[in-house]
Amino acid sequence: MKQGKIIKVAGPLVIAEGMQNTKVYDVVRVSEQKLMGEVIEMRRDEASIQVYEETAGLGVGAPVYPTGEPLSVELGPGLIEPIYDGVQRPLDIIRSQAGDRITRGIDIPGLSREKKWEFKPSVKSGDKVFEGDELGTVQETVLVLHRIMVPPGIGGVVKKIEGGGHLVTDRIAVIEGEDGKDKEITMMSKWPVRVPRPYKEKLMPNEPLSTGQRVIDAFFPIAKGGTACVPGPFGSGKTVVQHQLAKWADAQIIVYVGCGERGNEMTDVLIEFPQLTDPHSGEPLMLRTILIANTSNMPVAAREASVYTGITLAEYYRDMGYSVALMADSTSRWAEAMREMSGRLEEMPGEEGYPAYLGTRIAEFYERAGKVTCLGSDNRTGALSVIGAVSPPGGDLSDPVVQATLRVVRVFWSLEDKLAYRRHFPAISWLTSYSLYVPNLREWIVENHGEEWVANVERALAILQEEAELEEIVRLVGLDALSADKRLIMETAKSIREDFLHQNAFDEVDTYSSFDKMVKLMELIMLFHGLSEDALEKGVPVTEIASLSIRERIARAKFIPEEKLDKIDALKKEISRTFEELTEKVATEA
Ligand code: ADP
Helix, strand or coil, X not given: CCCEEEEEEECCXXXXXXXXCCCCCXXXXXXXXXXXEEEEEEECCEEEEEECCCCCCCCCCCEEEEEEEECEEEECCCCCCCEECCCCCEHHHHHXXXXXXXXXXXXXXXCCCCCCEEEEECCCCCCEECCCCEEEEEEEECCEEEEEECCCCCCEEEEEECCEEECCCCEEEEEECCCCCEEEEECCEEEECCCCCCCCEEECCCXXXXXXXXXXXXXXXXXXXXXXXXXXXXXXXXXXXHHHHHHHCCCCEEEEEECCCCHHHHHHHHHXXXXXXXXXXXXXXXXXXXXXXXXXXXXXXXXXXXXXXXXXXXXXXXXXXXXXXXXEECHHHHHHHHHHHHHHCCCCECHHHCECCHHHHHHHHHCCCEEEECCCCCCCEEEEEEXXXXXXXXXXXXXXXXXXXXXXXXXXXXECHHHHHCCCCCCECCCCCEECCXXXXXXXXXXXHHHHHHHHHHHHHHHHHHHHHHHHHHHHHCHHHCCHHHHHHHHHHHHHHHHHHCCCCCCCCXXXXXXXXXXXXXXXXXXXXXXXXXXXXXXXXXXXXXXXXHHHHHHHHHHCCHHHCHHHHHHHHHHHHHHHHHHHHHHHHC
């Protein structure tokens, strides 16, 4: 294809003329060094190119080579385990070939061309297959069975299929299409990152993505296939929340996109993630994780590509019928990259210098989340849940990126540094967080955990809200000014906060709560509250209730292991007995 010529270099933005044959979002190779770039705007024969590598030293007149292809990722076995940069280059291989400073123009494929994978066919010659159907499987890691699917747009009769050890580029099957033409299938396929992968139907997200974190699962649940946003003021425990989600969320595949805050933070992720253990299998969590990291020696423009690379890989596993959770940290950095490019393109700036299309881009990204019926005759369902972290300057939630995000996501976990200072973890505020999935999930939750649970959760939230109002009064006139029933509200709120919401990620037992355990813990607290209300009516002083020693056992109940939940039931009986004795004692004294 005819090459173009650089006429201007402005940081990561390069403008080239003579590019009439390229389209927006095509990949080009810039200069003799073959730096990777993507066309982001065309004016006549002039292409504006976002270059994903350091552009220092590039000069006017240098050649630009079109590839005629959009920015794409390689899909197939081998995606799990390597750590990728924003354009799917395996970082460890780059490092071993080029040392810590990435040599520019390095071109390493996303999938290894040397590794053989054991392919087990699930169809035979003569079978009719449709797009999305499973041709066979590969055990990608001990934790992930990789489905090799008929690529979208292809279908017909299987003429040949070969099991055994294959490279991703080997032909594993031949499919004769309706048009009588043969189509050779390899385990590897490609997909343009800016185009959502197809599915049959989008379904209503009506099942919770359980996370084992009580404040989330009980109060602010996210649905499988849902979207959530979490801000992370420094030291608020964002990293711990992310690790907890990666470990415990009910998802078979985790995709973590790190849009580097600062270089060293990214390094932390690269060191920490590989050390996490999958709690269900005891294997390294990396065996079901895809990690995409923009390292500090890549220019900001690469952040822009990384979120698309990440979500495309996530969609691919969704298409296999998996529950996939993608975490992007931080989408604010991604938006800043957009702002920088937009500024260099001299586009009309919107709010705070962000481009006017900021909101559209953010919405398009989150719209790729969802629970879907996948392509394929078996009508399997897959889900892609997306959790985006935002980091507005100064923690200011009126920031345009946060606002644009909140318009599209349905859950907001409000991490607050105030709570973290008080050592309340996870520091997710019960007053400002929300989940708009609650009505959708209600039917599933009632069916699985009963009406009482739903009522208890609503009651608990109301009590916490009342506590916030009462705190104001207490600050002014002191605790003693409160009536007995208000005092009780304060006591119960404290118990909800400390005995239920507070969850220690580093405690072997407390780190995870099953739904069953959560339900039982809440029952304990609410039983105590209900019996206390009755006792107050019978004239028991609130101070006596507050000093009951059984409250300590309620506080410790969260440390009861999952296999001994009957101990919580036993404790319930004891609470009832304690109150019977207390009211009797008060009655005889009177
Ligand atoms: P951030 O990433 O927001 O800067 P971290 O996630 O590293 O903050 O958390 C800071 C510290 O807070 C942790 O080292 C830990 O001591 C404490 N912490 C955070 N979350 C929890 C939790 N769920 N349980 C116990 N301690 C926590």
